[in-house]
Amino acid sequence: MNKALTFDLDYIRARLQGDSLASLAWFRENWRQQRLFRWGAAALGAFVLLLIASWFLLARGLPDAEGLVDYETPLPTVVRGIDGEIVHSYARERRVQLQYADFPEQLIEAYLAAEDKTFFTHGGVDLTGTAGAVVDYVSKLSSGERAVGGSTITQQVAKNLLLGDEYSVTRKLKEMILATRIESVLTKQEILELYLNEIPLGRRSFGVQAAAQAYFDKDVADLELHEMAFLAILPKAPERYGRARNAELAMDRRNFVLSQMENNGFISAQEMRAAQDQPLGLVTQRSLPSVDAGYFLEEVRRQLLTDFGETADDGPNSVYAGGLWVRTSLDPALQTAARDALRNGLNSYHGSRGWAGPIATIDVSQGNWASQLQSSFLGIRYEDWRIGVVTKSSGSSATIGFASGDEAPLVSPPPALKAGDVVAVRPTGSGFRIGVVPEVSGGFLAQSVQTGRMLAMQGGFDFRLSDFNRATQAERQPGSTIKPFVYATGLDNGMTPASEVPDQTFCYYQGSNLGEKCFRNFGGEGGGVHTMRWGLEQSRNLMTIHIAMEAGMEQVNNTFERLGIGSYEPYPAFALGAGDTTVQKMVNAYAALANHGRLNKPTVIDYVQNRRGEVIWRADNRRCDRCNMSEWDGQPMPRFGLKGEEAMDARTAFQTVHMLEGVVTRGTATRLRDLNLPLFGKTGTTSGPTNAWFVGGTPEIVAGVYVGHDQPRNLGGWVQGGNTAAPIFKEFVQKTRERWSDQPAVAPAGIRMVRIDRKSGKRVFDGDPSDDPQATVIWEAFKPHTEPPRETRQDQIAELREELLALIRRGTDANLSSSDGQPSDFVEEQGGIY
Numbered sequence: 001m002n003k004a005l006t007f008d009l010d011y012i013r014a015r016l017q018g019d020s021l022a023s024l025a026w027f028r029e030n031w032r033q034q035r036l037f038r039w040g041a042a043a044l045g046a047f048v049l050l051l052i053a054s055w056f057l058l059a060r061g062l063p064d065a066e067g068l069v070d071y072e073t074p075l076p077t078v079v080r081g082i083d084g085e086i087v088h089s090y091a092r093e094r095r096v097q098l099q100y101a102d103f104p105e106q107l108i109e110a111y112l113a114a115e116d117k118t119f120f121t122h123g124g125v126d127l128t129g130t131a132g133a134v135v136d137y138v139s140k141l142s143s144g145e146r147a148v149g150g151s152t153i154t155q156q157v158a159k160n161l162l163l164g165d166e167y168s169v170t171r172k173l174k175e176m177i178l179a180t181r182i183e184s185v186l187t188k189q190e191i192l193e194l195y196l197n198e199i200p201l202g203r204r205s206f207g208v209q210a211a212a213q214a215y216f217d218k219d220v221a222d223l224e225l226h227e228m229a230f231l232a233i234l235p236k237a238p239e240r241y242g243r244a245r246n247a248e249l250a251m252d253r254r255n256f257v258l259s260q261m262e263n264n265g266f267i268s269a270q271e272m273r274a275a276q277d278q279p280l281g282l283v284t285q286r287s288l289p290s291v292d293a294g295y296f297l298e299e300v301r302r303q304l305l306t307d308f309g310e311t312a313d314d315g316p317n318s319v320y321a322g323g324l325w326v327r328t329s330l331d332p333a334l335q336t337a338a339r340d341a342l343r344n345g346l347n348s349y350h351g352s353r354g355w356a357g358p359i360a361t362i363d364v365s366q367g368n369w370a371s372q373l374q375s376s377f378l379g380i381r382y383e384d385w386r387i388g389v390v391t392k393s394s395g396s397s398a399t400i401g402f403a404s405g406d407e408a409p410l411v412s413p414p415p416a417l418k419a420g421d422v423v424a425v426r427p428t429g430s431g432f433r434i435g436v437v438p439e440v441s442g443g444f445l446a447q448s449v450q451t452g453r454m455l456a457m458q459g460g461f462d463f464r465l466s467d468f469n470r471a472t473q474a475e476r477q478p479g480s481t482i483k484p485f486v487y488a489t490g491l492d493n494g495m496t497p498a499s500e501v502p503d504q505t506f507c508y509y510q511g512s513n514l515g516e517k518c519f520r521n522f523g524g525e526g527g528g529v530h531t532m533r534w535g536l537e538q539s540r541n542l543m544t545i546h547i548a549m550e551a552g553m554e555q556v557n558n559t560f561e562r563l564g565i566g567s568y569e570p571y572p573a574f575a576l577g578a579g580d581t582t583v584q585k586m587v588n589a590y591a592a593l594a595n596h597g598r599l600n601k602p603t604v605i606d607y608v609q610n611r612r613g614e615v616i617w618r619a620d621n622r623r624c625d626r627c628n629m630s631e632w633d634g635q636p637m638p639r640f641g642l643k644g645e646e647a648m649d650a651r652t653a654f655q656t657v658h659m660l661e662g663v664v665t666r667g668t669a670t671r672l673r674d675l676n677l678p679l680f681g682k683t684g685t686t687s688g689p690t691n692a693w694f695v696g697g698t699p700e701i702v703a704g705v706y707v708g709h710d711q712p713r714n715l716g717g718w719v720q721g722g723n724t725a726a727p728i729f730k731e732f733v734q735k736t737r738e739r740w741s742d743q744p745a746v747a748p749a750g751i752r753m754v755r756i757d758r759k760s761g762k763r764v765f766d767g768d769p770s771d772d773p774q775a776t777v778i779w780e781a782f783k784p785h786t787e788p789p790r791e792t793r794q795d796q797i798a799e800l801r802e803e804l805l806a807l808i809r810r811g812t813d814a815n816l817s818s819s820d821g822q823p824s825d826f827v828e829e830q831g832g833i834y
Contacts, residue, residue, distance in 0.1 A: 073097045073197050073207075074312060075323030075611060079300060081291065081330040082455070082606075088289055088297050090304070090319050094203070094210035097323070097611075098220070100193040106225060106266070107208060108192065110232035113260035116153040120188055124154040124179035153195050154179040156235070201231065202238030215242065217283045225267065226275040229257045230282075247280055254280070284404075291332040292339055292381050294463025296456070299472060299604050300328055307617060308608075316610075323611030328604055329453035331446075337735035338444045338456040342705065343382070345728035346438040346461055349707060349715075355414040356439035358421035359465055364391055364401075373422065374403040379464035380424050385435045387464075390421045400425055400432050408432055424465075437461055441710055443470030443583045444728065446703040449591045451620070451643060452600025454584075455701070468710075475580035476706055479684030479721065480539045480668075481693045482565065482577040482586075484593065487536050488656045489559045490547040492649060496786045497533045497659055498761030501543045504528075508549075508572065519545045519572065531761040533780070536659045537667030539683065541576055548575035562647045563589040563599060577684060583695075587704040590695050593657050594680070594702055596748050597648030650748040651783050657745055658781045660696065666773045668722045669694065672730055673773065675737075678744040681729070683721030688714045692724035699745045705729055747781065754787045756780045763788035 030037045076091030112119055118126055151159065158178035182191060201211035208231055212220045216227050223231075233241055233253040241250040255276045262272040304319045304326065312321040350356070362372045369389050378387045388400040391407060398410035398417060409431035410417075417423070417434075425432035438461060446456040459469030468474070491497075503526045507518040520526065521541045535543030548556045553570035560579075561567050565586065568579040584602060592599040607618035626638040660680035664672050668683045681696015690712040695704035705728045708715065715724070733740060747753070755764045758778045767777045780787075 071194065072316075072323070072611065074321035077304065077319050077322065077324040077326060079297060079326045079328060079330075081328060081332050082453075083332070084327070085290065085332070087291050087293065087328075087330060087332065090301055092204070092320055094205035094214055095197075095207055096209035096213070097197050097207070098193075098209050100189045102220070103192075103196055103208070104220060104223065104228065106261075107220060107223065107228045107231070108196075109261055109264070109266040110228045110257060111153070111196070113264055113266060114229075114232040114257045115156070115235060117260070117264055119153050119192075122152060124152065124181075124183040125176050126152050151175065152179060154182050154191055156199065157191055157195050158182060199235055200238060201234040202242040215282050217287055224275075224278070225271060226254065226258070226278040227281065229261070229275060230254045230280060232257050242282070244282070244284075247282075250280060288381065291330070291335055292463075293330055293332075293335045293457070294467070295459035295469045295471065296328075296330050296335065296454070296604060298463070298467060298469065299454075299457065300326065303605060304608070317608075317616060325609040325611075325613070327606045327608075329448070329451075329455055329606055330604070331455040334446055334456040334732075334736055334739065335458075337732050338446060338458045338703075341728045341731040341735065342442060342444045342458045343461055344731060345705075345707060345724070346440055346442060348727070349440050349719075349724060350436065350438035353436075353439075355416070355434055355436055357416070358423055359387070359437065360422040361420045362389055362422060364389065364420045369401055369420075370403055370405040373401070376422070377464070378422060380435075380437075380462050381464065382424075382435075382462060383426065385424050385426045386432075388423065388425050388432070390417055390419050390423065393417050393419045393421075410434070437465065439709065440707060440715070441466075441470055442705060442707040442725075442728075443472075443474055444703065444705045444732070445471040445583050445587050446697075446701060446732070447587050447591050447602060449594045449697070449700055449702055450600075452588065452591065452602050453606070453619075454602055454604050456703075457604075470706075470710075471583045473582070474706075474710075475582060476691050476708060476712075477577050477579065477686040478565075478581050478586055478706075479577040479686040479691060479693055480541075481682045481684035481695045481704075481721070482560070482575070482579075482581075483536060483539065483544050484656050484660055484682055485559050485563060485565065485589065486544050486548050486551075486556050486575045487532060487659065488593075488648060488652050489551045489556045490532065491652045491655050491783075492559075493551040493555060495532060495547065495551070496782055497531065497655055497780050498756055498782075498788055499532045500529045500761060501532055501535055501546050502529050503535065503540050503543050504546075506542055506545045506549070506572075517572075519576075531759070533659050533662060533761075534759070536682075537662040537665075539663075539668050544575055545572050548572055559648070563592055565589050577686065583704045583706055586693075586695050587702055590681075590697070590704065591702040592644075592647055593653045593660075594697065594699050594745065595644065595653075596650035597646055597653035598642060598644035598650075599647035600644040651750050651781075654745065654747050654751055655781045655783075661745075664696070668720075669696070669726050670773075671722065671726055672696075672733075675730065675733055677733070677740055677742065680745070681726075683726055685720045688712070689717075689719045690715060692719050692721045694721050694725040694729045696729065698740055699743065700741050701739070703729055703732060705732075750784060752782050752784060752787055753779045754782055756788060761788065 073095060075095050075097055076089045076093070078086055079088040079090070081087045116126065155175045158175050197207040199208070200206050201208070203211070203214040205211040205214040209220050211231050211234065212218050212223055212227070215230070216223065218227070230250065233250065236253070240246055241253060258267070258272045258275050261267045262269055301319065304324070308322065308324070309315050309318045310320055311318050316322055317324060359378060360376060362369060362376070369391060373387070373389050380387055386402060388402045390398055390410065391401040392399040393413060396413065398413040399407050400410045400423070401407045410425065411428055411431045411433045414434060424435035424437050426435045441460050443460070444456070444458040445454060447454050457469070457471050459471045459473070460466050503521070505518055505520055505526070507516050509515070510517050519541055526540070526542050530540070530543065532543070532547065535547075549572060553572060553575065556575055557568050557570055566579050566581045568574040588599070588602045603619040605617075605619060607615050610616050620643065622640045622643065624638050624640050626633070626635070657680045660682055661678065663669050663682055664679045669681055672679055672681070678698055679696060681694060684693030684695070685691070691706050691708040692715065693704070693706045695702070697703055705725050707724050707728070755767070755769060755777055756762060757764050758776055764777050769775055769778050
């Protein structure tokens, strides 16, 4: 160290010591000689000690600001469809998290101008703003009004994330302490990012992205200057400025923020004036989701709640706070077609029956009918219909009210309509007319055959009217749609599609209490013996019972249980569909038939990712060890193993599907034949009839539908699965025809295709099958060594021999009765053959 520097340090040290000694001497002298000095010094010391004590008392229990470094915003769960597009979110609060770089610069400047123009220069607390807040607090101390906060953006972060919104001096002091701590652990950009993602802005929205969607139905990147300025005024009073009746106040405040932006140099005077001339432009209703899939999405939500919990208290990946990203199997095109097809089918059945009664009722005598209607969460997404409540009804005059509080005249109200009835209405002229929601309901579900992924689901007319999912929750009798599994059991127990089965009354003794039970065909007809194929195509009850009893009802019930249809008692009635099941279970069982007997677990979720994109759950857990190689090793491409469990012999499943194709070709579902697809399926009609069913599809997609009342009752004697349920399936296919493959089912190993006579089941050696639905010769599927034997030719010879003998006998009788005693011409002509 050089001498000059040493001299300077010594000099400074000496001056400090000298000044300190001089100050101390001055303090002692004044303390001894001046009473006022002693009092002032004592008061100042007490005040300093009080400040220090208060600081320690307030700071002692404060949250740790370090926690904000790893803070995770409570985020809703976002749901995507099969194509990756967002279709829904599960949220009680609107929240969307953005990075700092995602916020438009002018949006940041608008918030700085409105809330904290010195943000980038202060250390967490703005002393000037705090002083102003103190003055305002003192002036309003006895008025009951709430004083202006004077909080910086950092203080607001402390309040929103760490402290809460308690109105007190103590909370304000704690807020200031935390603000200084936050500034020491986070950068200004990180603080702004937290603030703009977390600030409550009304309409259940937190953060600017959620607010932009709530107020303008836009993303922040698409906002205009005047819209950004509006969002910047909301932290002061979101519920006040966001209401239509306070539009003038909001305009004044927004324009003030724009002027502040101009004063701060953020925008030009021209930009300010242009923005101030703009209207608020608030939307009253956000655009509807791209796909209407309430029933499907509720199934997804239920599974997520079971697996991950509801709130943050249930874990880091909860549905309403974890920020999950969920990929589902929802196919928007198929879902829309399913919804429309079921609705049209229900409307078609309802026909001209007229108004079926109110959806619900509320008490309008209290005058708060609008809030009651709003809290009911009833709605409808059908054409231009709306849900309203009848506020007045007198004779042919009635008034309809909506959740917004608006009222309008109701044209031609039904005589039974009364005040308090919640109804669907559609606009007509200057008023509204009752919209008839069918009283009958039903369920529809479509599923991928190979994977078990549910592609579309409609559990009723509209999820907003009733969230009871008739596709998954309604236990109904499946009727004849269960017969294919009875026939499959027969095939597993030695029968073939060509086996002859009696179509005759079957009776059995049920015991001394129940006596004898006899089964008959639908309509009472019957008789003779027919092939198993014919019995399934024509849905013959008696043939089904004979097959079930020959195979054994225990075996039949085992088939039902293995395929997940249900667990029933070993009574023959269950072979005709007397046991309860659901559309989902039936569709999944039919998918197993098309999947060569392999049963998949039906799923609505493909996989779930946490907020960081890590997959934390997936439906398909099959291993593929070589799928993630960095470089190809030259070996054959890796393949996943088969999915699902083997619930049925693959050959039996194919034989059953092959017979079910005949149901569409020439059986009870011929109305589907002109779709020109390799369809298989089965209609079903339960006693009454109370339910009408159809389940079927192709080797790739299977769908099922039923129509019936929620409280089962007679649908009408004309109703059958073929004329009520099958048309719904047909419309579904027609609307999505490009999604259906023309490729027929592929036979598994061990199946032999043999030409047979369709009616007799006998083997045919001459002639080929044709495309004619009523062709005599068809291809039939057999397991090895079960096809009709070649000796069938001898049966043909024996039949011909019997015909010839009969002819000869007739000729002989004619000859004996002739006058000239000569043999008849017929005998002469046939003599050589005989």
